Amino acid sequence: MSISTAIAQARGPGRPRSLASEEAILDATMQILAREGYGGLTTDKIAALAKASKSTIYRRWPSKEHMVLAAFDRSPPLEPKNSDDLLNDLLDIVMQLVDLIRQTPLGGALPALVFERSHNAQLAEALDPVIERRREPTKAILRSAILRGDLPKNTDLELAVDLIWGPVILRTIFTPGDVSIGALRTLLAVVVSGLIHGPVPLRIGGAHGV
Amino acid sequence: MSISTAIAQARGPGRPRSLASEEAILDATMQILAREGYGGLTTDKIAALAKASKSTIYRRWPSKEHMVLAAFDRSPPLEPKNSDDLLNDLLDIVMQLVDLIRQTPLGGALPALVFERSHNAQLAEALDPVIERRREPTKAILRSAILRGDLPKNTDLELAVDLIWGPVILRTIFTPGDVSIGALRTLLAVVVSGLIHGPVPLRIGGAHGV
Amino acid sequence: MSISTAIAQARGPGRPRSLASEEAILDATMQILAREGYGGLTTDKIAALAKASKSTIYRRWPSKEHMVLAAFDRSPPLEPKNSDDLLNDLLDIVMQLVDLIRQTPLGGALPALVFERSHNAQLAEALDPVIERRREPTKAILRSAILRGDLPKNTDLELAVDLIWGPVILRTIFTPGDVSIGALRTLLAVVVSGLIHGPVPLRIGGAHGV
């Protein structure tokens, strides 16, 4: 379940792996990420700061990116508010991530993971379930709204999640876009409007004269 | 205007920069990108294939990523169909990019640019206007729809573009999502629905008992 | 004592430096020197031929010249004959070096070391003790001659060594001079003559009429 291999280790003979080292390594990763950015993150620096050896590192994770991912995975999941106000709940959870990205070293590392994922199947395998899990709180909010009748029963959750997060991620990571609370509120309000009213019929326009 | 420095160069004294070299370099970049992927792209390989020297390369672009960007910038802009069917026009232009990303070397390189942008101000400066320009065709479609009356006059274009492209980019680059034509059609239909009906009022739900 | 850092290294923690690599590198240096001359000697070629990485090379020596010096230092010292014939002994040892310079790759590299020494304090530091040590065999010959009474007891050894080697080095490295055995014999015979008879009084000539 965890990214870490240490915990799942079968208890055989020989010296057991040190949990302290493991944490020191991930802590060091976060510190360097915060201080010097992803470009300044090297395995040697991590080892030096964590007072661990590189073999201790590579025994646990096959590459630098996996370490970043493991460090990322230690951050607590987004917490869905589940009040009875859909828009506010969505806004809250969206702001949680935006703040996380803007205020912690993880923001700077996310593009690196995305990049690495694109040509590293091993990392994709590790990253995808983590991403998948991160979508869950949003789905919980949507399910509650459906139960309350605030959204149609046949709402496609995956599509809804993409509609919500797509523009946010775009503005946060891709493009230097407006992610103020006001802008996000409007954005979400339009998305929710689309979800409530459902997709438009296949042909829009062209029937004006009629 | 262009990414290239050679074209815009004032015609002073000294030997002018070779346009032939410039194109050979960008061509070589694309070829290697196609053949070996972004990870296999090195400045030495580019120089060898383009029969150019590394100094000729570095005289023009300060890093590999700038070269990729310049190569990317040579690809023709997406072509808006501008029929009178908004949904079809959007679907068409979205599919254009999805095909471009999936069928050309540029798809593999895009995550690299995003990643590099995140910690390289110099690249950000070069990349952002390129991205900005790429949003224009979508805006043209939206403007036509507004003129036809298929969209409200006060539609926020930037917001609309983000709503359209956010989920698509998310599924293409971030997450291994469904970008089949059917899935995209549904996605766009919901977005357009939201745009037509406008944002929901600030409070959704909570008024059930009333 | 040795140029090599590996041998003298205190046996601390960590993987010890590989003596095999060290020798492979110096062997490769000599081979390339012999095959392609000093101009054809590059660190990449050495690394490739020695199947070592450039980091392994640069961990030991700070520059190409230091490597050449280390390779040079592995050649056996000149062997003083120490018969009871001073002139023959000197001629023998001088011919040993002349042959070494003319028949091994070191000859071609020596000017390079001299050149580099002249503007590289670090190399000077490494080179000087090596040169100093190389003067010893000649001094041994001179000391024997003094003991036998063939040279004055107060003979200045440093001066004698310079008188002997100066002209030889000049003809070998600087100027395309005659270093045949006959020429060297005459040269040494005059030097020894000077050493035996001692310096002339401060004023030569000017007292002719007396």
Next chain:
Amino acid sequence: MSISTAIAQARGPGRPRSLASEEAILDATMQILAREGYGGLTTDKIAALAKASKSTIYRRWPSKEHMVLAAFDRSPPLEPKNSDDLLNDLLDIVMQLVDLIRQTPLGGALPALVFERSHNAQLAEALDPVIERRREPTKAILRSAILRGDLPKNTDLELAVDLIWGPVILRTIFTPGDVSIGALRTLLAVVVSGLIHGPVPLRIGGAHGV
């Protein structure tokens, strides 16, 4: 006669070569040599400082070393004193060169020329006559001494020159030796002694017991 090709140029059609440029280039060479040493001497720097183009430089001299040599060749020849005191005359001319080497940029460049000569036939061809010419003043002193009867009539001039200059060059360029006036005086006194008394017989020592 001169190292420069400019002067000997046949006066054909077209713009004549600029003598001003030529001098500016050699001046610049000396300045950079003095300021940054041979290692810091590059053709680009020379061109920039002389406000000349690189083609102007390479039209005259085939390589950097030839330029240094041409700059060197502009320095006045050593001036033989030709008093009636052989030892003093030799000491004077030797000190002239020692001072030149120690006090002008040429000292630092000399090892470079020697080095380059060793693997550059073209430079050897240019350098050797210059060196040869520089030996002339010493020979003049020796000839005067022979005429005065201070040296044997059959003194071998080439050998004598090598005996005199060899140790001096050795101590100046090769080895960090003593080139104080006192040390040089002693050195020369022994050499002159050898020249006056002539070579020792072929066998020295070995007849002790007899």
Next chain:
DNA sequence: CAGTAATCGAGACGGTACGTCCCGTCTTTAT
């Protein structure tokens, strides 16, 4: 309680890309 075996810190290793530097040549317009 000795033996076995996996772990630990330290740091060297092979490999490889990077970006810089310099050389000597070439291409442009202006004298």
Next chain:
DNA sequence: ATAAAGACGGGACGTACCGTCTCGATTACTG
């Protein structure tokens, strides 16, 4: 034809980082 300016191909350099490996020293369990 030569001048200044400066781009060009070529190629070496020394640095940096990756992920692996080799040491001697620990630290558990297993017999």
